[in-house]
Amino acid sequence: MTIVPGVSLGGGNRAGRGVHALRGLVLACMVLALGGCASIQRTPLPESEVAKAAVLSDSSSPHPIRVWGDQKAPVQEYIGARSETDLRREFPAVYGQRHTYLALSGGGEDGAFGAGLLTGWTATGRRPEFTIVTGVSTGALIAPFAYLGPAYDRQLTEIYTEYSLKDIVRKRSVFSILSAASAVDPKPMRALISRYINPEVVERIAAEHRRGRQLWIGTTNLDAGRPVFWNIGAIASSSDPRRVGLIHDILLASASIPGAFPPVLINVHADGRVYDELHVDGGTTNQVFLYPAGTDWKFVTQKLRVRGRPELYVIRNASLSPTYEPVKASLVPIAGRSISSLIRTQGIGDLYRIYFSAQRNGVDFNLAFIPPGNDPPPNTVFDLGHMRRMFELGRRQAMTGTAWHKSPPGF
16 A cells, blocks of 8 residues: 545535536436436446456556545554665655645536636645645546646636536436436546546656555445545556546546446456446435545654644535525425435535544645635536636635635534
């Protein structure tokens, strides 16, 4: 194991905007199909083969390609068993250095807030190189560029200020939904992911991974009903020719809202046979992560001779304040509002967990989120005007030094 984070993010306030706007279509599909729009042809991995399943044939990294997000990872044992010489060789950019961690939440188009915040942070001249970057959902789409640094701010800006709904998905008709696995067709999103996370970018990620820095993306394995953390640097370092395509699959799965987007099938191998796993938005299981709560991170940082106090920055691409919204007493509005409330409160609970873990392990906690009153509903899903406003809000907060809070609301 390596310096391993924890998991995931999904929607934000009002079910993550995108979820809120699509939920009526999704719920209608569920009602019409009595439990599902359509089934996907697949060969699911048997539970008895889970422990043996391999995703890629080879990885030059000694670290795992993925771990369960709800299981204590063996980071302490791995770090504890390595000599000082080993640690210096494996983590040249991490051993004996200052540590700064970045955790990116989901939130649909409100990911523009986090993208703007990062570019504004660059403009101040004080943006650090992150030791670990984690992300889920829209945060997963931001994470590779945040990991690679300010040189990729242009790509971040383009993604969150130049593309609207028509550039991301193709809408299905009500009748075609009944024969599909989702409310929309995500082929345009896959094409955008392939365009921006190209082989050159993957090679850059692999190079940073070899320096000891970490990039983790969270998905949800629907078959197991559990979060999965993917070590993107280890995958990028593999000699397997499928590594680039796998990274694309993981990023798409992490951003795939169940029902709205089809789940992503990821092939695995066990005992000479090919099976598949069904992966969706990591926000289905958690909203934000850094490392498993049971990890003694203080021990890890001591073994790595970390200079000073490690710093954690959490960007929650959503407002944390409840909104008053009278609900029509019918199926779709009631179900949609309930899902929205669940996502918001689950996200706050995850922030509390991370905050207490940081306090226990001597990590300096910093949280940014969309302030109350600054998140009016967009006119449409992935409304370009709304995204540009959120981008400028995040950028302005970073440049004026007003973005960061030392604890979640309520403390």
